[in-house]
Amino acid sequence: SQQGEEDPQALSIQEGENATMNCSYKTSINNLQWYRQNSGRGLVHLILIRSNEREKHSGRLRVTLDTSKKSSSLLITASRAADTASYFCATDAFQLSNFGNEKLTFGTGTRLTIIP
Amino acid sequence: KAGVTQTPRYLIKTRGQQVTLSCSPISGHRSVSWYQQTPGQGLQFLFEYFSETQRNKGNFPGRFSGRQFSNSRSEMNVSTLELGDSALYLCASSPSSWGTYNEQFFGPGTRLTVL
Numbered sequence: 031s032q033q034g035e036e037d038p039q040a041l042s043i044q045e046g047e048n049a050t051m052n053c054s055y056k057t058s059i060n061n062l063q064w065y066r067q068n069s070g071r072g073l074v075h076l077i078l079i080r081s082n083e084r085e086k087h088s089g090r091l092r093v094t095l096d097t098s099k100k101s102s103s104l105l106i107t108a109s110r111a112a113d114t115a116s117y118f119c120a121t122d123a124f125q126l127s128n129f130g131n132e133k134l135t136f137g138t139g140t141r142l143t144i145i146p
Numbered sequence: 147k148a149g150v151t152q153t154p155r156y157l158i159k160t161r162g163q164q165v166t167l168s169c170s171p172i173s174g175h176r177s178v179s180w181y182q183q184t185p186g187q188g189l190q191f192l193f194e195y196f197s198e199t200q201r202n203k204g205n206f207p208g209r210f211s212g213r214q215f216s217n218s219r220s221e222m223n224v225s226t227l228e229l230g231d232s233a234l235y236l237c238a239s240s241p242s243s244w245g246t247y248n249e250q251f252f253g254p255g256t257r258l259t260v261l
Contacts (some may be wrong), residue, residue: 063249070234072150072252118189133202134179134250136189 035137036119042143049106051140053119054099062095062102063120063134073118076104106142114144147172150253152237158259164225167256171218171239178220179250180212183234192235195220224258232260 037052053062061080065073079086079095079102086093092105106113119137151170159165171178180192191204195214212222218239224231234257238250 065252070255070257072236072254073238073250075249075251078249120189133191133194133204134181135191136181138188 036117036140038140039138040141040143042145043109045109045111045144045146047109049109049113049142049144051104051117051142053102053104053137055102055119055121055135055137056100057121057123059097059121059123061122062093064091064093064102064104065118065120065136067116067118067139069115076117109142109144111144111146114142116141147174150237150239150251152235152253152256154256155254156257156259158261159227160261161227161229163227164223165227165258166221166223167235167237167258169220169222169237169239169253171220171237172241172251175239175241175251176218177240178214178218179238179240180220180222181236181238182206183236183255184230184232189236192222227260229260231258233258 035054043049059081061078063078064076066076067073077088077091077093079093081097090107095102116139118139120134122134150172153168177196179194181189182192183189192206193200193212194202198214209225214220234255236252236255238252240248240250
């Protein structure tokens, strides 16, 4: 079953604009990660944010996490054609009795298209 | 360091056959996870291995199995293939003994087609 749901499912913007994707999840988590996937290939890790963090930056990426709303957002600034890909959030549900042995649960993904 | 490698990259099988997929993690990584990706179900966790032990398992039938060797290389096996097993199978490794607590490094995947 999907833990995370991304919104929107698809997004098309002009090159140079900012892109924002949202992720909602259902249970308490240890961390939330964002991954990028190009055309059915392997996933590339973008950024990880711990449950006790609220915001994190990496280059043109900005991730926020609101554990009270069980949601996260990924902002890509100054988008480029190379950013065209599917973006997934992934969470590992906190389990006190099994800490360290959690599994990653992926959301449904946002398909981002950057128009040159 | 070389990335995660998966072999074969593409595979075509017929219903009822079995298949074995291989994954070599990044050197030094001891945690290996497997995922199935399909258009309908998205990315789903299959299992995770650490030091040759399966630590966690997703909601897949017993036809899906795996193992990890002492050099951390991992294999997954699917027996009695069904059409619905057609998918991209992704392997990921992690440098942490805490599995998914840190970032996962994914391989390019094996595209399995069942006819």
